[in-house]
Amino acid sequence: MTKTHISVKNLHVFYDNNRTHALRGINVDIPDKRITVIIGPSGCGKSTLLRSFNRLIDSVENVRVSGKVLVDGENIFDPKVDITYVRQKMGLLSQRPYPLPMSVYDNVAYGPRINGTRNKKKLDDIVQHYLKEASLWDEVKNRLREPASKLSVGQQQRLCLARGLAVEPEIILGDEPTSALDPKSSRHIEEKFIELKSRYTIILVTHILRQAKRLADYVLFMYMGRLIEHGSAHEIFDNPQEELTKEYVQGVIS
Numbered sequence: 001m002t003k004t005h006i007s008v009k010n011l012h013v014f015y016d017n018n019r020t021h022a023l024r025g026i027n028v029d030i031p032d033k034r035i036t037v038i039i040g041p042s043g044c045g046k047s048t049l050l051r052s053f054n055r056l057i058d059s060v061e062n063v064r065v066s067g068k069v070l071v072d073g074e075n076i077f078d079p080k081v082d083i084t085y086v087r088q089k090m091g092l093l094s095q096r097p098y099p100l101p102m103s104v105y106d107n108v109a110y111g112p113r114i115n116g117t118r119n120k121k122k123l124d125d126i127v128q129h130y131l132k133e134a135s136l137w138d139e140v141k142n143r144l145r146e147p148a149s150k151l152s153v154g155q156q157q158r159l160c161l162a163r164g165l166a167v168e169p170e171i172i173l174g175d176e177p178t179s180a181l182d183p184k185s186s187r188h189i190e191e192k193f194i195e196l197k198s199r200y201t202i203i204l205v206t207h208i209l210r211q212a213k214r215l216a217d218y219v220l221f222m223y224m225g226r227l228i229e230h231g232s233a234h235e236i237f238d239n240p241q242e243e244l245t246k247e248y249v250q251g252v253i254s
Contacts, residue, residue, distance in 0.1 A: 003033070004029040004030065004031060005030055005031065005072070005171065006070065006171070006201070007028075007029050007030070007069075007070040008026050008049075008052075008067070009027060010027060010066075011023055011026040011065070011067035011069060012024060012025060012026075012066045012067055013048055013052060017062045018064060023052070024226045027227070028227055028230050030203060030218075031217070033197060033201060034201065034217040035194070035197050035202045035203075035215050035218070036202070036203045036204070036216070036218040036219070037212045037218070038050060038219075038220045039209065039212050039219060039222070039248070040221055040222035040228075040248065041223065041248070041253065044224055044225065045222050045224075045226075046222055047205055050173055050175055050205050051175070053069060053090065053171070053173060053203065054087050054089075054090040055076060055077070055083050058083070071089065071171075072170075088167055088169065090170070090171045090173055091169040091172045092174075093160055093161060093172070093173070093174040093177035094160075095175055095176045095177070095179045095180055096153075097153060097180070099156050099160060099163075102147070103148065104143060104145070104147075104148050104151065105127050105145060107162075108127045108162050108166050109123045110163065111163065111164075115167065127144070128141075130165045131159075133161075133162060133165050133192075133196075134162035135158060135191075140155065140159075153185070154181050154182060154184065154185025154186075154188065157177065157180075157185065157189060158188060169200070170200065171200065172200050172202045172203070174202070174205065176206055176207060178206075186211075209249065209251075216233040217232065217233060218231070219232070219233050219235075219237070221240075221242075221244075221248060221249075223248070228245055229242045236249065
């Protein structure tokens with residue numbers, strides 16, 4: 001039986017002082033050590049669901065949440081929960097890379113320093129290790145003191161991945177993480193996700209069905225704030241049970 005890492009229980013999200021019902025009673029278990037891909041048309045709630053997993057939706061004005069998101073059995077929307085601790089469990093890759101305004105080295109070392117690592121040799125080892133994890137070391141090992149902004153967009157996204165991994169999260173979230181990248185850089189990121197899934201729970205939002213089919217072990221199909229169907233990639237792509245799912249994977253609706 002596949003272990004569950006995140007369990008969503010009757011999750012509702014409202015924006016604009018309850019005028020927009022963005023998520024409508026979501027119930028799903030996210031498997032551990034798998035790539036789960038969230039698919040569906042634009043505006044269906046994919047990113048809202050993803051950002052509820054690390055409570056980034058808290059930053060939206062006039063948002064209201066009901067229901068539960070259990071991470072390792074703990075409801076992260078419980079008022080007593082330390083949000084910083086929740087977010088330390090999760091690395092996030094956004095649509096566009098956002099390197100910190102500092103050197104390549106300092107981007108990766110930033111999280112470990114915040115968490116108390118000061119020894120230079122240890123920081124050097126951490127930086128090298130996670131740049132290798134992100135398949136970036138060979139490209140930047142002679143540029144560690146350069147500003148991260150001088151890297152290509154694809155390199156910046158892999159740097160952001162290295163920075164996220166350096167705080168040793170349990171979960172990697174990706175909100176269309178390759179949408180701003182060229183095909184070669186996208187392939188780098190996809191290959192890295194496949195390699196990392198043996199050690200991390202990975203949850204991705206994508207609007208590219210071909211990418212979802214390449215990467216997904218488990219799939220959530222959303223439509224107008226509802227979770228229409230979820231299951232293994234084989235079940236959703238080859239034998240969907242819901243007519244809406246069939247129409248989406250066949251390209252009838254988009």
